[in-house]
Amino acid sequence: MAKSSSALAIRTAREAFIGGEDAVFDAVRRPILDSWKRSKAWQVDADRLELRFVREPNLESPFARAALPVTSHLVEDLAGQSVGVILATADGMVLDRTRDGAMSTAFDTLGIETGYSCAEEFVGTNAVGAALESREPVTVQGSEHYVENLSSVSCVGVPIVHPISGSLLGALDLTCPVADSRPLLSALAQSTVRSIESRILEGATVRERALFEVYQRTCRRTTKGVLAVGGDVVLANTYVQKELSKHDQAVLVGHAVDLLVSSIVQPLTVRVPSGRSFRLVPTDAGIAGSGAVVFTVAAHEPKTEPALAAVAPPKLPGVAGSSTSWRRSCAEVVSLVRTGRWVLVEGEAGVGRGHLLGVAATENLPGRGPTMIAVTEYDDHHRLLADVLAATDSDEFRLVLRDLDALDPAVAEGLSVLLEERRASGWVGGTVGAFGGTAPSSLLEIFERVVPVTALRHRIGDLDQLVPHLLAQLTQGSGPILSVEAAAQFARYGWPGNVAQLRRILSQVVHKQRSGTISVDALPAECRAVTRRRLTQIEALQRDAIVASLHDNAGDKKAAAAALGISRATIYRRFRQFGIS
Structure with missing residues (x-):
């Protein structure tokens, strides 16, 4: 009777919650109420269960190879009992499920099938979605489900976490009819997850184990932040998690990964979106194999010179962007140019290094604009x-030299001598790749300051100003506008080619559409990613490499795969995984 009364109270509370009534929900457990609130925020239809197809399951992934043998044994052990098993990935996609017995029929009726998502944003409160959101074991009984169709079952969900990186890999769900619900299901689910995590640990690569050991050793030896990056593993200690917001952490990790893949692993000062600066310093501890580094992280407040401290926010015609990192780079360049100091701007190709120098010199130095010379054109x-x-060869000359890291060392030496002889007569600005590129030190030393410009993927908020600014340039101010959906698509994209790629894509769009609203369908294929989850930094780099290879090979998938050294099967799997269309 007590159990029946409790179920009735839950059902009544659910109906009041969905109806928007101002009621007291004391009968509802906190995790369930929190999930209801998320479900309502997602605008989930409480009267109709509608799972959405995400992608074909990748049964060859490390997670699948570790988990599927365990869940298969579990299904065999539960044969003849009214308990169904669901294995889901970190974004809620069903990787595998029970195929025989009464619960298999129930899953068929509910539409729970491999490739479809049980995430809360589609299904509302359920054990898989709630476990993934809370990263805690969750039990959802009958009417505690947000969608009415699920009220006949009870479910237990347990998150599956990588034992080294701590990253969320997926969730295990055990489902049974409400009448058969029992506390032992939670213990069984948690025991099964421990077995899965043990298999994942056994399958960890030598590099991952070595990375974890060096990370732990570094954490014991320092009071600073510690960040470890390698393969699909990213580890951050308490200092990093407390000192940096999630957005700042993502940018810091992005720079660490950029250093890693550039093979130039050296100390780097990173300016994060909040405006603070942090110093990344690689440790001396060796890690077996390559492609894995442990960094110490510490707040870095560079000494500000009077000229820089007093500069007002710069007004630069033709330059757009509102992020803290972009505005600060602009302010530093303007301050240095105003005082006639030679400045080197570093960053990835396409971020606007040369354009920023050119506009800053035009607006802040007397006379005409600077001569622009791209050394790669010679x-x-x-x-x-x-x-x-x-x-x-004149007094008060202005010169911007682009891509200096492309110069041969002997040519760079001659150029540095020539420019040094002319130092008293004018001003020079230069650009190099990220982290100083490979420009000879003799050439870099003629510049008095180096100013970094952040990649577009690390300041994605600048799209709000960049897109309308570039569209106005391309159409003389009377062109189309970006739809909300297309703007969201741009925000999810990684922009490996930075602002130059953005301009090229918008140019392609306005060539076909001169007015109206630009829809997602009007965007070029290279930026139409459809993945519903946020990619990890490693995955984003993989996606960028594939998109770049497709572009270099005119969309030929076979040639793109060959250029990357992967099979066609792998590149097609990556298309589905990363949503590349």
């Missing part, structure tokens, strides 16, 4: 030196 170094000599 096959003959004698002609390059001759053009530089001509550009500096």
Whole structure:
């Protein structure tokens, strides 16, 4: 009787909650009420269960290879009992489920099938979705489900976590009819998850184990932050998690991964979106194999010179962006240019390094705008030196040299001597790749300051100003606008080619559509990612490499796979995984 009364109270509370009534929900457990609130925020239909197809399951993933043998044994042990098993990935996608017995029929009726998502945003309160959201074991009884169709079953969900990285891998769900619900199901689910996590640990690579050991050793030896990156593993200690917001952490990890893949693992100062700066310093501890690094992390407040401290927010015509990191880079460049100091701007290709220098010099130095020389456009170094000599053969000359890290060391040496002789007569700005590129030190030393410009993927909020700014440039101010859906698509994309790629894509769009609203369907294939989850930093780099290879090979998937050194089967699997269309 007590159990029946409790179920009635839950059902009454659920109906009041969904109806928007101002009621007291004391009868509802906190985890369930929190899940109801998330479900309502997702605008889940409480009267109709509608799972959404996400993608074909990848049964060859490390997670699947570790978990499926365990869940298969569990299904065999439960044969003849009214308990169904669901294994889901971190985004709620059903990887596998019970195929025989009464619960298999129930799953069929409910539409629970592999490739479809049980995430709360689609299904509302359920054990899989709630466990993934809370990262805690969750039991959902009958009417505690948000959608009415699920009120006939009770479920236990347990998150599955990588034993080394702590990253969320998926969830295990045990489902039974409400009448057969029993406390032992939770213990069984948790015991099964421990077995899965043990298999994952056994399958960890030598590099992952070594990375974890060095990470732990570094944490014991320092009071600073510790960040470890390698393969699909990212580890951060309490200092990093407390000192940096989630957004700042993502940017810091992004820079660490960028250092890792660039093979130039050296100390780096990173300015995060909140405006603070942190120093990433690789440890000396060796890690077996390559592609894994442990960094110490500490707040870094660079000494500000009077000229920089007093500068007002710069007004630069033709330059757009509102992020803290972008505005600070602009302010530093403007302050240095105003005082006639030679400045080097570093960053990835396409971020707007040369454009920023050119506009800053035009707006803040007397006379005409600077001469722009891209060293990559010269096959003959004698002609390059001759053009530089001509550009500096006057008093108060202004010169911007782009892509200096592309120069041969001998040519760079000659250029540095030439420019040093002309230092008193004018101003020079230069650009190099991220982390200083590979420019010879003799050339870098002629510049008095280095200013970094952050990649677009680390300041995605700048799209709000960049997109309308570029559309106005491309159409003389009378062109189309971006739809809300297309803007959201742009925000999810990784922009490996930075602002230059954004401009090229918008140019392609306005070539076909000169007015109206730009829909997602009007966007080029390279930026139409449809994955519903946020990619990890490693996955984002993999996606960027595939998109870049597709672009370089004119969309030929076979050629793109060959260029990346992977099979066609792998690249097609990555298409589905990353939502590349």
